[in-house]
Amino acid sequence: xxxxxGGDLRAIALAIISEPAAWQHYFSxxxxxxxxxxxxxxxxxxxxxxxxxxxxxxxQLGQRPFDAKSPxxxxxxxxxxxxxxxxxxxxxxxxxxxxxxxxxxxxxxxxRDILRPQASAATLTAIxxxxxxxxxxxxxxxxREFQRR
Amino acid sequence: xxxxxxxxxxxxSAGLSISAALATMPGLALARAPVSQRLVxxxxxxxxxxxxxxxxxxxVNFKRIRGPFALTxxxxxxxLIELDEFFGLxxxxxxxxxxYEEGHFLPVHAVGVSPNRSHFRAQDVLERGxxxxxxxxxxxxxxxxxxxxxxxxxxxVTMGRAIPKILRGPALVGSWAPVRLSPAPADFLExxxxxxxxxxxxxTALSQGIRLRAETARLLDAEPGQAGKQWNLxxxxxxxxxxxxxxxxxxxxxLQRGGWDTHAGQGAVGGRIGPLFTELAQxxxxxxxxxxxxxDKTVVVAITEFG
Numbered sequence: 001x002x003x004x005x006g007g008d009l010r011a012i013a014l015a016i017i018s019e020p021a022a023w024q025h026y027f028s029x030x031x032x033x034x035x036x037x038x039x040x041x042x043x044x045x046x047x048x049x050x051x052x053x054x055x056x057x058x059x060q061l062g063q064r065p066f067d068a069k070s071p072x073x074x075x076x077x078x079x080x081x082x083x084x085x086x087x088x089x090x091x092x093x094x095x096x097x098x099x100x101x102x103x104x105x106x107x108x109x110x111x112r113d114i115l116r117p118q119a120s121a122a123t124l125t126a127i128x129x130x131x132x133x134x135x136x137x138x139x140x141x142x143x144r145e146f147q148r149r
Numbered sequence: 150x151x152x153x154x155x156x157x158x159x160x161x162s163a164g165l166s167i168s169a170a171l172a173t174m175p176g177l178a179l180a181r182a183p184v185s186q187r188l189v190x191x192x193x194x195x196x197x198x199x200x201x202x203x204x205x206x207x208x209v210n211f212k213r214i215r216g217p218f219a220l221t222x223x224x225x226x227x228x229l230i231e232l233d234e235f236f237g238l239x240x241x242x243x244x245x246x247x248x249y250e251e252g253h254f255l256p257v258h259a260v261g262v263s264p265n266r267s268h269f270r271a272q273d274v275l276e277r278g279x280x281x282x283x284x285x286x287x288x289x290x291x292x293x294x295x296x297x298x299x300x301x302x303x304x305x306v307t308m309g310r311a312i313p314k315i316l317r318g319p320a321l322v323g324s325w326a327p328v329r330l331s332p333a334p335a336d337f338l339e340x341x342x343x344x345x346x347x348x349x350x351x352x353t354a355l356s357q358g359i360r361l362r363a364e365t366a367r368l369l370d371a372e373p374g375q376a377g378k379q380w381n382l383x384x385x386x387x388x389x390x391x392x393x394x395x396x397x398x399x400x401x402x403x404l405q406r407g408g409w410d411t412h413a414g415q416g417a418v419g420g421r422i423g424p425l426f427t428e429l430a431q432x433x434x435x436x437x438x439x440x441x442x443x444x445d446k447t448v449v450v451a452i453t454e455f456g
Contacts, residue, residue, distance in 0.1 A: 030350070060329050062311050069194065069311070069407060071269040080312050082350055083324020088333075088358025091341050095333035123344055135337055142341045144348040 026118065027148040030078035033061035035149065036090060037097075040141045043114045044102040053101065061093060062086065091142050098138030107136035119145045184297055184304075186446045187393045188401045189436060190290065190315065191386075192275075193429070193453035195410030196268060201422055202242060203256040207235040218417045228418055232256070240418060241426035244434045253444075264456055268410075271454035276314035287318025290401060294320035303357065305401035306392055308385050316403055323357050323399065325365070325392070332362065364392070382406050386432035390439035393447070406432075409453060 001008075001015040016022055031039060037057050040046075046054070058065055062081075068074045075081065111119065111127045123143045130136035140146060204220055205211050206229055212219040221227030222237045229237030230246050236256070238246055248254035262280040264271070273282035278289025294305055295318070306323040307316055316322045333341075338359065345352040365388070382404070389402040406429070411421045433449065440447050 057330075062309070062326070069405070070272065070314075075311055075317075077317070078350070080317055082354045083307060083312050083322065084354050084357030084359075084361050085324045085326050086311070086358070087351060087354035088362060089326070089330055091338060091355065091358075092330040092333045094341075095337045096331050120347075126340060126344060130340065131336065135340065138333075138337060139340050139344065142337075143344050144351055147351060148348075 027145070029149055030081060030147055031149050032074065032076075032081055033063035033090070034058050034065060036141075036147065037061065037093070039146070040094070040097055041101075043110065043141070043146075044097075044105050044137065046101065050101070057093060057097070061089060090147065094142035095134075095138040098136075098141060099134040102134070102137050105137060107133055107140065110137065111140050115140060115143065115145050119143070184400050185443070186400065186448070187440065187443060189389065189393065189447070189449040190401075190403050191432075191449065191451040192272075192313065192315065192403065192405045193409050193451060194268075194272065194405060194407040195453075196455045197409040197425075197453035198411060198415065198422060199256075199258055199453070199455075201415070201417075202239050202426065203232065203258065204229055204237050204239065205235055205258075206237045218415070220417055239423075239426050241423045242430045244430040248433075248437075261454065266456040268454065268456050271456050273314065275452060275454050288313070288315040290315045290403065291318030291320050291322070294318075294322065294401070303360075303397075303399055305403070306361075306389070306399040307403045308389050309405055313403055313405060321353065323361060325361050325388070364395070364398075382428050382432040383435045387435035387438060390436040394439040394443060404432075 001012055005011040037054055041054055055065065059067075063074055107130070108128055111124055115123065123140075123145055127136045127140050127143075130139055200211070200215070201218070206220065206222050206227075212221075220229045220237065220239070222229040222231045224231065227237075228240040230240065230243060231237050232249060238249070245254055261271075262274055270282065274280060276282075276288050277285045278292070279285045290305065294316075297304070301321075303323060305316060305320075306325050307313060309324065309326050312322055312324055338355075342352070342355060342359075345355055386404060389404055392398045393400065393402055406425075408421075408425060411425070414420055415422045429451070433451070436449065437444060
């Protein structure tokens with residue numbers, strides 16, 4: 001398409017989203033720390049003025065923006081972010097973020113809007129039955145449906 | 150000083166080695182599982198100046214080319230600690246001079262594949278263990294793990310959150326880093342663990358993280374005063390030593406320290422490189438502390454590259 005259209009960006013973008021392969025393999029990757037943090041913030045209505053907090057959280061999860069340790073940049077294979085400590089800290093992040101950074105969001109509505117239609121019934125049920133609002137939102141963020149992409 | 154037999158070194162006798170590139174490791178005797186030998190690889194990223202660490206003070210060109218940065222040995226009233234009649238150790242590395250006298254510290258200068266002046270490529274070579282890093286996809290330590298550890302994700306640990314290339318590949322590895330986020334409450338962890346039950350990647354990693362955290366808590370509780378101290382390389386190294394010393398602990402640990410790209414302001418004794426050497430030497434001593442009982446089965450490789 002690039003050659004045929006002489007590099008027409010609109011045509012290329014349309015070709016990419018028309019490609020069936022682009023719509024397969026849901027959930028085969030895991031979000032990087034930055035993706036997780038930004039998604040969590042967007043899902044829960046985080047305010048822009050708190051962006052420094054997001055930056056700090058990214059650093060704590062090992063992906064300080066613009067500061068990759070290697071000239072190749074941050075790892076882009078999901079296994080590279082899936083060390084034991086790393087995954088546990090992602091869960092810590094979800095619990096802490098839900099408890100301290102999220103205000104006035106209704107967990108069941110949120111789960112319905114954010115996770116569906118991909119979420120499993122088990123995940124939705126667990127969120128609905130969580131012992132507290134923070135626990136429910138944290139669990140939504142930590143759920144495998146939200147961790148993957 | 151006890152002379153170091155190269156073969157003995159390769160087969161797992163005690164040693165600290167500062168090496169300019171990967172040259173000697175494939176002979177390491179890790180081929181039998183279960184493995185009792187310990188291997189620590191400390192990556193010094195950015196290109197540690199080997200001629201500052203172990204200076205060839207007697208080389209006629211050294212003083213001429215290095216000028217004011219060329220240190221002179223103690224016998225000449227300078228600060229370098231003579232290793233022999235040719236090489237001298239930077240004074241900030243004095244804490245590991247004892248290991249040299251024991252025959253446990255072997256500096257290796259100027260080894261490697263043909264340089265192309267790219268730190269990027271040189272680190273790839275170092276971590277993938279192949280002169281053409283495009284030929285292999287995984288890190289050489291991961292290939293070691295595939296041979297000796299099967300699918301045990303506890304056999305190797307990286308001290309940091311992201312897994313470095315040297316450990317990447319099909320074999321699972323653990324990661325450990327000091328925590329600043331509050332640990333998630335136990336009931337929350339239980340909910341998440343249940344949620345991950347159908348997802349092998351997340352479930353395995355989470356279980357391992359929970360186990361490592363419990364282990365760390367136990368280790369730190371045993372040493373009052375440790376909590377709250379800064380997590381520099383020294384403390385990370387000591388923690389790695391404690392992990393490796395445990396009978397059920399990992400056998401391979403990877404540590405990393407960046408900041409060695411001292412193009413500007415390197416200095417001779419002071420400057421940027423002095424404190425880096427101090428931290429490195431203290432870290433190597435701290436690493437040995439908990440490993441003393443298994444030190445004769447431990448190899449520590451501190452490794453760097455210069456492009």
